[in-house]
Amino acid sequence: MTPLLEIRDLVVAYGARGGRAHAVDGVSLDVVRGETLALVGESGSGKTSLGRAILRLVEPAAGTVRFDGEDVRTMAGDALRRFRRRAQVVFQDPKASLDPRMRVGDIVREGIDIHALASRPKAELRVAHLLEEVGLATADAARFPHEFSGGERQRIAIARALAVEPEFLVLDEAVSALDVLVRAQVLRLLAELQARRALTYLFIAHDLAVVERIATRVAVMQEGRIVECAATARLFAAPASAAAQALLAAIPKIPW
Amino acid sequence: MSALLAVEELHVERAGGRGAAPVAILRGLSFSVNAGDTVGLLGASGSGKTSLALALLGLLPPALSARGRVLFDGHDLLALSEGTRRTLRGRRLAMVFQEPLTALNPRQRVGAQVAEVARAHGERDARRAMRGAIDMLARAGLADAPERGRRFPHELSGGERQRVLLAMALLLDPALLIADEPTSALDVTVQAQVLQLLRAQQRDRGMALLLVSHDLGVIATTCARTIVLHEGRIVEDAATQDLLVHPEHPQSRALVDAVRPLARPA
Numbered sequence: 417m418t419p420l421l422e423i424r425d426l427v428v429a430y431g432a433r434g435g436r437a438h439a440v441d442g443v444s445l446d447v448v449r450g451e452t453l454a455l456v457g458e459s460g461s462g463k464t465s466l467g468r469a470i471l472r473l474v475e476p477a478a479g480t481v482r483f484d485g486e487d488v489r490t491m492a493g494d495a496l497r498r499f500r501r502r503a504q505v506v507f508q509d510p511k512a513s514l515d516p517r518m519r520v521g522d523i524v525r526e527g528i529d530i531h532a533l534a535s536r537p538k539a540e541l542r543v544a545h546l547l548e549e550v551g552l553a554t555a556d557a558a559r560f561p562h563e564f565s566g567g568e569r570q571r572i573a574i575a576r577a578l579a580v581e582p583e584f585l586v587l588d589e590a591v592s593a594l595d596v597l598v599r600a601q602v603l604r605l606l607a608e609l610q611a612r613r614a615l616t617y618l619f620i621a622h623d624l625a626v627v628e629r630i631a632t633r634v635a636v637m638q639e640g641r642i643v644e645c646a647a648t649a650r651l652f653a654a655p656a657s658a659a660a661q662a663l664l665a666a667i668p669k670i671p672w
Numbered sequence: 673m674s675a676l677l678a679v680e681e682l683h684v685e686r687a688g689g690r691g692a693a694p695v696a697i698l699r700g701l702s703f704s705v706n707a708g709d710t711v712g713l714l715g716a717s718g719s720g721k722t723s724l725a726l727a728l729l730g731l732l733p734p735a736l737s738a739r740g741r742v743l744f745d746g747h748d749l750l751a752l753s754e755g756t757r758r759t760l761r762g763r764r765l766a767m768v769f770q771e772p773l774t775a776l777n778p779r780q781r782v783g784a785q786v787a788e789v790a791r792a793h794g795e796r797d798a799r800r801a802m803r804g805a806i807d808m809l810a811r812a813g814l815a816d817a818p819e820r821g822r823r824f825p826h827e828l829s830g831g832e833r834q835r836v837l838l839a840m841a842l843l844l845d846p847a848l849l850i851a852d853e854p855t856s857a858l859d860v861t862v863q864a865q866v867l868q869l870l871r872a873q874q875r876d877r878g879m880a881l882l883l884v885s886h887d888l889g890v891i892a893t894t895c896a897r898t899i900v901l902h903e904g905r906i907v908e909d910a911a912t913q914d915l916l917v918h919p920e921h922p923q924s925r926a927l928v929d930a931v932r933p934l935a936r937p938a
Contacts (some may be wrong), residue, residue: 459860595716595886597926597930622859625931662861666860666863667864668890670888671913
Protein backbone atom coordinates (compact mmCIF):
# COMPACT_ATOMS: atom_id res chain seq x y z
CA MET A 417 0.00 0.00 0.00
CA THR A 418 1.36 3.43 -0.87
CA PRO A 419 1.80 5.84 2.03
CA LEU A 420 -0.80 8.59 2.39
CA LEU A 421 1.97 11.16 2.43
CA GLU A 422 5.37 10.91 0.74
CA ILE A 423 7.92 13.64 1.34
CA ARG A 424 11.15 13.66 -0.66
CA ASP A 425 14.19 15.96 -0.23
CA LEU A 426 12.02 18.80 1.03
CA VAL A 427 13.71 22.16 1.65
CA VAL A 428 12.07 25.18 3.26
CA ALA A 429 14.18 28.35 3.22
CA TYR A 430 13.47 31.63 4.93
CA GLY A 431 15.03 35.01 4.34
CA ALA A 432 16.26 36.57 1.13
CA ARG A 433 16.39 34.61 -2.11
CA GLY A 434 19.41 32.34 -2.00
CA GLY A 435 19.63 32.93 1.75
CA ARG A 436 21.25 30.11 3.64
CA ALA A 437 18.66 29.79 6.42
CA HIS A 438 17.07 26.40 5.75
CA ALA A 439 14.35 25.69 8.31
CA VAL A 440 13.85 22.33 6.62
CA ASP A 441 16.98 20.97 5.01
CA GLY A 442 16.33 17.97 2.79
CA VAL A 443 13.68 15.91 4.59
CA SER A 444 12.35 12.60 3.24
CA LEU A 445 9.55 10.92 5.17
CA ASP A 446 6.50 8.71 4.61
CA VAL A 447 3.31 8.83 6.63
CA VAL A 448 1.32 5.61 6.43
CA ARG A 449 -2.50 5.56 6.43
CA GLY A 450 -3.99 5.19 9.90
CA GLU A 451 -0.80 5.84 11.83
CA THR A 452 0.21 8.66 14.14
CA LEU A 453 3.62 9.87 13.17
CA ALA A 454 5.10 12.14 15.81
CA LEU A 455 7.52 14.83 14.72
CA VAL A 456 9.65 15.91 17.67
CA GLY A 457 12.54 18.27 18.22
CA GLU A 458 13.62 21.30 20.22
CA SER A 459 12.27 24.76 19.40
CA GLY A 460 13.80 25.88 16.14
CA SER A 461 14.46 22.36 14.83
CA GLY A 462 12.13 22.94 11.86
CA LYS A 463 9.17 20.75 12.80
CA THR A 464 6.52 23.44 12.44
CA SER A 465 8.00 24.60 9.11
CA LEU A 466 7.84 21.02 7.84
CA GLY A 467 4.19 20.72 8.91
CA ARG A 468 3.34 23.97 7.15
CA ALA A 469 5.19 23.00 3.98
CA ILE A 470 3.25 19.71 3.84
CA LEU A 471 -0.03 21.66 3.98
CA ARG A 472 1.30 24.22 1.49
CA LEU A 473 0.93 27.00 4.03
CA VAL A 474 4.52 27.90 3.11
CA GLU A 475 6.12 27.24 -0.30
CA PRO A 476 9.04 24.83 -0.15
CA ALA A 477 12.22 25.83 -1.98
CA ALA A 478 12.80 22.31 -3.29
CA GLY A 479 11.64 18.72 -3.01
CA THR A 480 8.27 17.00 -3.40
CA VAL A 481 5.25 16.30 -1.23
CA ARG A 482 2.79 13.69 -2.50
CA PHE A 483 -0.60 13.24 -0.87
CA ASP A 484 -2.39 10.06 -1.89
CA GLY A 485 -0.10 9.92 -4.92
CA GLU A 486 -0.74 13.50 -6.09
CA ASP A 487 1.97 16.18 -6.08
CA VAL A 488 0.83 18.81 -3.56
CA ARG A 489 3.18 21.47 -4.90
CA THR A 490 1.64 21.54 -8.38
CA MET A 491 -1.99 21.24 -7.31
CA ALA A 492 -4.35 23.98 -8.50
CA GLY A 493 -8.06 24.66 -8.73
CA ASP A 494 -10.30 21.74 -7.77
CA ALA A 495 -7.37 19.49 -6.89
CA LEU A 496 -6.01 22.04 -4.40
CA ARG A 497 -9.47 22.61 -2.93
CA ARG A 498 -9.92 18.87 -2.51
CA PHE A 499 -6.53 18.64 -0.78
CA ARG A 500 -7.45 21.51 1.55
CA ARG A 501 -10.54 19.54 2.57
CA ARG A 502 -8.76 16.22 3.02
CA ALA A 503 -5.81 17.63 5.04
CA GLN A 504 -6.64 19.75 8.10
CA VAL A 505 -4.64 21.35 10.89
CA VAL A 506 -5.08 22.05 14.62
CA PHE A 507 -2.73 24.64 16.13
CA GLN A 508 -1.37 25.08 19.64
CA ASP A 509 -3.30 28.14 20.67
CA PRO A 510 -7.06 27.89 20.06
CA LYS A 511 -7.45 31.39 21.49
CA ALA A 512 -5.58 32.73 18.50
CA SER A 513 -7.00 30.37 15.90
CA LEU A 514 -10.72 30.78 16.69
CA ASP A 515 -12.39 34.04 15.57
CA PRO A 516 -13.61 35.63 18.83
CA ARG A 517 -16.56 37.31 17.11
CA MET A 518 -18.00 34.15 15.60
CA ARG A 519 -20.31 31.74 17.38
CA VAL A 520 -18.95 28.24 17.83
CA GLY A 521 -21.59 26.76 15.51
CA ASP A 522 -20.57 29.14 12.71
CA ILE A 523 -16.87 28.43 13.29
CA VAL A 524 -17.42 24.69 12.96
CA ARG A 525 -19.83 25.09 10.00
CA GLU A 526 -17.63 27.44 7.98
CA GLY A 527 -15.64 24.66 6.29
CA ILE A 528 -18.81 22.77 5.37
CA ASP A 529 -20.14 25.92 3.66
CA ILE A 530 -16.86 26.73 1.89
CA HIS A 531 -16.62 23.25 0.45
CA ALA A 532 -20.41 23.13 -0.16
CA LEU A 533 -20.63 19.76 1.55
CA ALA A 534 -24.22 20.06 2.82
CA SER A 535 -27.34 22.22 2.72
CA ARG A 536 -27.77 24.63 5.64
CA PRO A 537 -30.14 22.44 7.72
CA LYS A 538 -28.00 19.37 7.15
CA ALA A 539 -24.84 21.34 7.96
CA GLU A 540 -26.35 22.48 11.26
CA LEU A 541 -27.27 18.93 12.12
CA ARG A 542 -23.71 17.88 11.30
CA VAL A 543 -22.31 20.64 13.55
CA ALA A 544 -24.50 19.41 16.42
CA HIS A 545 -23.21 15.85 15.95
CA LEU A 546 -19.61 17.07 15.76
CA LEU A 547 -19.89 19.06 18.98
CA GLU A 548 -21.21 15.96 20.72
CA GLU A 549 -18.51 13.82 19.16
CA VAL A 550 -15.75 16.01 20.67
CA GLY A 551 -17.44 16.04 24.07
CA LEU A 552 -19.24 19.39 23.94
CA ALA A 553 -22.99 20.08 24.10
CA THR A 554 -25.21 20.81 21.10
CA ALA A 555 -26.25 24.08 22.76
CA ASP A 556 -22.62 25.24 22.76
CA ALA A 557 -23.07 26.13 19.07
CA ALA A 558 -24.70 29.41 20.16
CA ARG A 559 -21.83 30.46 22.44
CA PHE A 560 -18.60 32.37 21.73
CA PRO A 561 -15.04 30.99 22.05
CA HIS A 562 -14.16 33.13 25.09
CA GLU A 563 -16.88 31.39 27.10
CA PHE A 564 -14.86 28.15 27.01
CA SER A 565 -11.78 26.85 28.82
CA GLY A 566 -8.53 26.13 26.94
CA GLY A 567 -9.30 22.42 26.66
CA GLU A 568 -12.84 23.09 25.40
CA ARG A 569 -11.52 25.57 22.84
CA GLN A 570 -9.15 22.91 21.57
CA ARG A 571 -12.17 20.57 21.22
CA ILE A 572 -13.86 23.27 19.14
CA ALA A 573 -10.77 23.51 16.92
CA ILE A 574 -10.83 19.72 16.49
CA ALA A 575 -14.56 19.78 15.62
CA ARG A 576 -13.89 22.49 13.03
CA ALA A 577 -11.10 20.41 11.48
CA LEU A 578 -13.32 17.30 11.36
CA ALA A 579 -16.30 19.13 9.87
CA VAL A 580 -15.00 18.70 6.31
CA GLU A 581 -14.41 14.95 6.75
CA PRO A 582 -10.61 15.03 6.39
CA GLU A 583 -8.37 11.96 6.22
CA PHE A 584 -5.22 13.63 7.50
CA LEU A 585 -4.69 15.95 10.45
CA VAL A 586 -1.58 17.95 11.32
CA LEU A 587 -1.68 18.48 15.08
CA ASP A 588 0.89 21.23 15.66
CA GLU A 589 1.62 21.30 19.41
CA ALA A 590 -2.14 20.81 19.76
CA VAL A 591 -1.99 19.76 23.42
CA SER A 592 1.17 21.61 24.53
CA ALA A 593 -0.60 24.59 26.11
CA LEU A 594 -3.02 22.42 28.10
CA ASP A 595 -2.77 21.47 31.72
CA VAL A 596 -1.79 17.78 32.21
CA LEU A 597 -5.31 16.58 33.09
CA VAL A 598 -6.96 18.32 30.16
CA ARG A 599 -4.10 17.18 27.94
CA ALA A 600 -4.78 13.53 28.88
CA GLN A 601 -8.47 14.00 28.02
CA VAL A 602 -7.76 15.59 24.64
CA LEU A 603 -5.23 12.85 23.80
CA ARG A 604 -7.89 10.25 24.61
CA LEU A 605 -10.37 12.08 22.38
CA LEU A 606 -7.85 12.19 19.51
CA ALA A 607 -7.25 8.44 19.83
CA GLU A 608 -11.01 7.71 19.78
CA LEU A 609 -11.58 9.93 16.77
CA GLN A 610 -8.70 8.29 14.94
CA ALA A 611 -10.13 4.80 15.52
CA ARG A 612 -13.68 5.81 14.60
CA ARG A 613 -12.82 7.87 11.50
CA ALA A 614 -9.69 6.07 10.27
CA LEU A 615 -7.66 9.29 10.53
CA THR A 616 -3.95 9.70 9.92
CA TYR A 617 -2.11 12.11 12.25
CA LEU A 618 1.11 14.06 12.00
CA PHE A 619 1.61 14.96 15.66
CA ILE A 620 4.14 17.78 16.14
CA ALA A 621 5.46 18.16 19.68
CA HIS A 622 8.54 19.07 21.68
CA ASP A 623 7.63 16.87 24.63
CA LEU A 624 8.41 13.16 24.26
CA ALA A 625 6.35 12.26 27.33
CA VAL A 626 3.21 13.29 25.42
CA VAL A 627 4.32 11.56 22.24
CA GLU A 628 4.67 8.23 24.03
CA ARG A 629 0.93 8.28 24.69
CA ILE A 630 -0.22 8.68 21.11
CA ALA A 631 2.40 7.97 18.44
CA THR A 632 2.90 4.85 16.32
CA ARG A 633 6.30 6.09 15.11
CA VAL A 634 8.51 9.01 16.03
CA ALA A 635 10.65 11.14 13.71
CA VAL A 636 13.26 13.28 15.48
CA MET A 637 14.23 16.59 13.89
CA GLN A 638 17.36 18.62 14.51
CA GLU A 639 18.56 21.63 12.56
CA GLY A 640 16.11 21.00 9.75
CA ARG A 641 16.90 17.32 9.24
CA ILE A 642 15.33 14.05 10.37
CA VAL A 643 18.08 12.44 12.44
CA GLU A 644 16.12 9.38 13.55
CA CYS A 645 12.82 7.70 12.76
CA ALA A 646 11.68 4.63 14.67
CA ALA A 647 8.67 2.84 16.19
CA THR A 648 7.72 4.60 19.44
CA ALA A 649 8.59 1.71 21.76
CA ARG A 650 11.94 1.23 20.05
CA LEU A 651 12.85 4.91 20.21
CA PHE A 652 12.08 5.02 23.92
CA ALA A 653 13.99 1.79 24.62
CA ALA A 654 17.05 2.50 22.47
CA PRO A 655 17.37 6.02 21.10
CA ALA A 656 20.15 6.03 18.52
CA SER A 657 20.71 9.76 17.86
CA ALA A 658 22.10 12.31 20.29
CA ALA A 659 19.01 14.49 19.67
CA ALA A 660 16.61 11.69 20.69
CA GLN A 661 18.75 10.90 23.72
CA ALA A 662 18.68 14.56 24.80
CA LEU A 663 14.89 14.77 24.40
CA LEU A 664 14.44 11.58 26.42
CA ALA A 665 16.79 12.85 29.12
CA ALA A 666 14.67 15.99 29.39
CA ILE A 667 11.58 14.07 30.52
CA PRO A 668 11.34 14.54 34.30
CA LYS A 669 12.47 11.27 35.91
CA ILE A 670 9.68 10.55 38.32
CA PRO A 671 10.97 8.28 41.12
CA TRP A 672 8.14 5.72 40.84
CA MET B 673 10.91 24.19 65.86
CA SER B 674 8.34 26.67 64.67
CA ALA B 675 7.52 26.61 60.98
CA LEU B 676 9.06 29.10 58.56
CA LEU B 677 5.67 29.52 56.91
CA ALA B 678 2.39 28.62 58.55
CA VAL B 679 -0.84 29.14 56.65
CA GLU B 680 -3.92 28.97 58.84
CA GLU B 681 -7.50 28.87 57.52
CA LEU B 682 -6.69 30.97 54.48
CA HIS B 683 -9.71 32.08 52.48
CA VAL B 684 -9.59 34.09 49.28
CA GLU B 685 -12.73 35.50 47.72
CA ARG B 686 -13.60 37.43 44.63
CA ALA B 687 -16.03 40.24 45.39
CA GLY B 688 -19.44 39.58 43.78
CA GLY B 689 -20.63 42.37 41.51
CA ARG B 690 -23.89 44.24 42.13
CA GLY B 691 -25.02 42.62 45.36
CA ALA B 692 -24.10 39.12 44.16
CA ALA B 693 -22.51 36.80 46.70
CA PRO B 694 -18.70 36.68 46.71
CA VAL B 695 -17.08 33.75 44.91
CA ALA B 696 -14.85 31.55 47.05
CA ILE B 697 -11.48 30.81 45.42
CA LEU B 698 -9.63 29.37 48.40
CA ARG B 699 -11.79 27.73 51.07
CA GLY B 700 -9.85 27.54 54.31
CA LEU B 701 -6.35 26.19 53.64
CA SER B 702 -3.94 25.23 56.39
CA PHE B 703 -0.40 23.93 55.94
CA SER B 704 3.10 24.74 57.03
CA VAL B 705 6.58 24.75 55.50
CA ASN B 706 9.75 24.35 57.56
CA ALA B 707 13.12 25.85 56.77
CA GLY B 708 14.78 23.94 53.93
CA ASP B 709 11.59 22.03 52.97
CA THR B 710 10.75 21.39 49.33
CA VAL B 711 6.99 21.45 48.88
CA GLY B 712 5.07 21.08 45.63
CA LEU B 713 1.68 22.68 45.20
CA LEU B 714 -0.09 20.54 42.62
CA GLY B 715 -3.41 21.36 41.00
CA ALA B 716 -5.21 21.55 37.68
CA SER B 717 -6.03 24.95 36.15
CA GLY B 718 -8.63 26.71 38.23
CA SER B 719 -7.76 24.83 41.43
CA GLY B 720 -6.62 28.05 43.12
CA LYS B 721 -2.85 27.44 43.19
CA THR B 722 -1.83 30.76 41.63
CA SER B 723 -4.23 32.68 43.94
CA LEU B 724 -2.55 30.92 46.85
CA ALA B 725 0.94 31.92 45.67
CA LEU B 726 -0.19 35.53 45.16
CA ALA B 727 -1.91 35.63 48.56
CA LEU B 728 1.28 34.45 50.27
CA LEU B 729 3.21 37.24 48.59
CA GLY B 730 0.59 39.91 49.28
CA LEU B 731 0.16 40.38 45.53
CA LEU B 732 -3.52 39.55 45.10
CA PRO B 733 -5.30 41.78 42.57
CA PRO B 734 -7.67 44.32 44.17
CA ALA B 735 -10.78 42.31 43.26
CA LEU B 736 -9.61 39.47 45.51
CA SER B 737 -9.53 39.58 49.28
CA ALA B 738 -7.84 37.23 51.73
CA ARG B 739 -8.62 36.32 55.32
CA GLY B 740 -7.04 33.90 57.74
CA ARG B 741 -3.39 33.97 58.80
CA VAL B 742 -0.17 33.60 56.85
CA LEU B 743 2.63 33.49 59.41
CA PHE B 744 6.10 33.92 57.96
CA ASP B 745 9.03 34.23 60.34
CA GLY B 746 6.40 34.87 63.01
CA HIS B 747 4.86 37.88 61.17
CA ASP B 748 1.30 37.67 59.84
CA LEU B 749 1.80 38.66 56.20
CA LEU B 750 -1.89 39.47 55.78
CA ALA B 751 -1.75 42.00 58.62
CA LEU B 752 1.56 43.68 57.66
CA SER B 753 1.80 47.07 56.04
CA GLU B 754 2.86 47.01 52.40
CA GLY B 755 6.20 48.61 53.37
CA THR B 756 7.13 45.90 55.88
CA ARG B 757 5.93 43.22 53.49
CA ARG B 758 8.09 44.67 50.74
CA THR B 759 11.15 44.51 52.98
CA LEU B 760 10.43 40.85 53.71
CA ARG B 761 9.84 40.14 50.04
CA GLY B 762 13.18 39.85 48.38
CA ARG B 763 15.21 39.62 51.56
CA ARG B 764 13.48 36.64 53.18
CA LEU B 765 10.79 35.68 50.69
CA ALA B 766 11.29 35.66 46.93
CA MET B 767 9.40 34.53 43.87
CA VAL B 768 9.68 33.53 40.23
CA PHE B 769 6.79 33.40 37.81
CA GLN B 770 5.90 31.54 34.65
CA GLU B 771 6.43 34.25 32.06
CA PRO B 772 9.81 35.90 32.48
CA LEU B 773 9.22 38.37 29.65
CA THR B 774 6.37 40.14 31.45
CA ALA B 775 8.24 40.12 34.77
CA LEU B 776 11.24 41.98 33.34
CA ASN B 777 11.47 45.61 32.31
CA PRO B 778 11.82 45.54 28.50
CA ARG B 779 13.79 48.80 28.43
CA GLN B 780 16.47 48.00 30.97
CA ARG B 781 19.53 45.77 30.57
CA VAL B 782 19.13 42.56 32.58
CA GLY B 783 22.33 43.01 34.63
CA ALA B 784 21.08 46.40 35.79
CA GLN B 785 17.73 44.88 36.73
CA VAL B 786 19.43 42.32 38.96
CA ALA B 787 21.68 45.03 40.46
CA GLU B 788 18.59 47.11 41.19
CA VAL B 789 17.38 44.42 43.60
CA ALA B 790 20.53 44.90 45.70
CA ARG B 791 20.16 48.70 45.45
CA ALA B 792 16.52 48.57 46.56
CA HIS B 793 17.61 46.60 49.61
CA GLY B 794 20.32 48.98 50.75
CA GLU B 795 23.43 48.47 48.60
CA ARG B 796 24.80 52.00 48.07
CA ASP B 797 27.80 51.19 45.88
CA ALA B 798 26.54 50.91 42.30
CA ARG B 799 29.66 49.15 41.03
CA ARG B 800 29.54 46.57 43.80
CA ALA B 801 25.84 46.00 43.10
CA MET B 802 26.64 45.36 39.42
CA ARG B 803 29.52 43.00 40.23
CA GLY B 804 27.23 41.07 42.57
CA ALA B 805 24.55 40.94 39.88
CA ILE B 806 26.89 39.55 37.22
CA ASP B 807 28.25 37.02 39.69
CA MET B 808 24.71 35.93 40.57
CA LEU B 809 23.76 35.67 36.88
CA ALA B 810 26.74 33.38 36.36
CA ARG B 811 25.71 31.23 39.32
CA ALA B 812 22.19 31.07 37.87
CA GLY B 813 23.76 29.45 34.83
CA LEU B 814 23.62 32.36 32.39
CA ALA B 815 26.46 31.60 29.99
CA ASP B 816 28.90 34.47 29.47
CA ALA B 817 27.19 36.55 32.18
CA PRO B 818 29.34 39.71 31.84
CA GLU B 819 28.35 40.02 28.16
CA ARG B 820 24.72 38.78 28.41
CA GLY B 821 24.17 40.99 31.46
CA ARG B 822 24.41 43.95 29.08
CA ARG B 823 21.57 42.66 26.91
CA PHE B 824 17.91 43.61 26.99
CA PRO B 825 15.29 40.96 27.91
CA HIS B 826 14.13 40.53 24.29
CA GLU B 827 17.70 39.68 23.26
CA LEU B 828 17.69 36.60 25.49
CA SER B 829 15.96 33.22 25.04
CA GLY B 830 13.08 32.13 27.31
CA GLY B 831 15.40 29.89 29.33
CA GLU B 832 17.96 32.69 29.74
CA ARG B 833 15.25 35.10 30.89
CA GLN B 834 14.09 32.59 33.48
CA ARG B 835 17.70 32.39 34.74
CA VAL B 836 17.73 36.20 35.07
CA LEU B 837 14.55 36.07 37.17
CA LEU B 838 16.02 33.32 39.28
CA ALA B 839 19.17 35.42 39.82
CA MET B 840 16.99 38.33 40.99
CA ALA B 841 15.05 36.04 43.33
CA LEU B 842 18.13 34.39 44.84
CA LEU B 843 20.33 37.48 45.10
CA LEU B 844 19.43 38.27 48.69
CA ASP B 845 19.56 34.63 49.80
CA PRO B 846 15.88 34.24 50.70
CA ALA B 847 14.70 31.70 53.27
CA LEU B 848 11.73 30.76 51.06
CA LEU B 849 11.39 30.80 47.27
CA ILE B 850 7.93 30.60 45.75
CA ALA B 851 8.09 29.47 42.12
CA ASP B 852 4.81 29.58 40.18
CA GLU B 853 5.02 27.34 37.07
CA PRO B 854 8.60 28.51 36.50
CA THR B 855 9.15 26.14 33.57
CA SER B 856 5.71 25.80 31.96
CA ALA B 857 6.48 28.22 29.14
CA LEU B 858 9.82 26.58 28.32
CA ASP B 859 10.85 23.90 25.86
CA VAL B 860 11.33 20.54 27.68
CA THR B 861 15.10 20.55 27.26
CA VAL B 862 15.35 24.03 28.78
CA GLN B 863 12.81 23.04 31.44
CA ALA B 864 15.10 20.19 32.53
CA GLN B 865 18.06 22.59 32.82
CA VAL B 866 16.12 25.18 34.84
CA LEU B 867 14.75 22.52 37.21
CA GLN B 868 18.24 21.18 37.73
CA LEU B 869 19.44 24.68 38.57
CA LEU B 870 16.52 25.19 40.96
CA ARG B 871 17.30 21.91 42.73
CA ALA B 872 21.02 22.72 43.01
CA GLN B 873 20.39 26.23 44.38
CA GLN B 874 17.81 24.93 46.85
CA ARG B 875 20.23 22.28 48.12
CA ASP B 876 23.27 24.56 48.32
CA ARG B 877 21.43 27.31 50.16
CA GLY B 878 19.24 25.13 52.36
CA MET B 879 16.43 27.36 51.17
CA ALA B 880 12.77 26.30 51.44
CA LEU B 881 11.02 25.94 48.09
CA LEU B 882 7.31 26.10 47.33
CA LEU B 883 6.92 24.98 43.72
CA VAL B 884 3.53 25.54 42.10
CA SER B 885 2.70 23.38 39.07
CA HIS B 886 -0.01 21.41 37.29
CA ASP B 887 2.60 18.84 36.32
CA LEU B 888 3.43 16.17 38.86
CA GLY B 889 6.50 15.31 36.77
CA VAL B 890 7.99 18.70 37.56
CA ILE B 891 7.11 18.49 41.25
CA ALA B 892 8.11 14.85 41.79
CA THR B 893 11.67 15.44 40.62
CA THR B 894 12.09 18.51 42.84
CA CYS B 895 9.93 18.31 45.98
CA ALA B 896 9.91 15.85 48.87
CA ARG B 897 6.35 16.72 49.80
CA THR B 898 3.30 17.46 47.65
CA ILE B 899 0.11 19.33 48.52
CA VAL B 900 -2.78 18.66 46.12
CA LEU B 901 -5.18 21.53 45.61
CA HIS B 902 -8.65 20.99 44.15
CA GLU B 903 -11.45 23.55 43.93
CA GLY B 904 -9.83 25.80 46.50
CA ARG B 905 -9.22 23.09 49.08
CA ILE B 906 -6.27 20.94 50.06
CA VAL B 907 -7.39 17.41 49.27
CA GLU B 908 -4.09 15.69 50.02
CA ASP B 909 -0.81 16.61 51.73
CA ALA B 910 1.68 13.75 51.57
CA ALA B 911 5.27 12.73 50.97
CA THR B 912 5.68 12.85 47.17
CA GLN B 913 6.82 9.23 47.11
CA ASP B 914 3.62 8.11 48.91
CA LEU B 915 1.45 10.22 46.66
CA LEU B 916 2.96 8.56 43.59
CA VAL B 917 2.35 5.06 44.95
CA HIS B 918 -0.93 5.55 46.85
CA PRO B 919 -2.77 8.69 45.80
CA GLU B 920 -5.80 8.78 48.08
CA HIS B 921 -8.08 11.48 46.72
CA PRO B 922 -9.69 10.91 43.29
CA GLN B 923 -8.18 14.20 42.03
CA SER B 924 -4.72 13.10 43.17
CA ARG B 925 -5.23 9.80 41.35
CA ALA B 926 -6.17 11.64 38.17
CA LEU B 927 -3.08 13.87 38.40
CA VAL B 928 -0.83 10.85 39.04
CA ASP B 929 -2.39 8.86 36.18
CA ALA B 930 -1.83 11.78 33.81
CA VAL B 931 1.94 11.36 34.11
CA ARG B 932 2.14 7.60 34.74
CA PRO B 933 4.11 5.84 32.00
CA LEU B 934 1.82 3.76 29.81
CA ALA B 935 3.99 0.67 30.22
CA ARG B 936 3.24 0.77 33.94
CA PRO B 937 -0.55 0.66 34.21
CA ALA B 938 -2.28 1.30 37.50
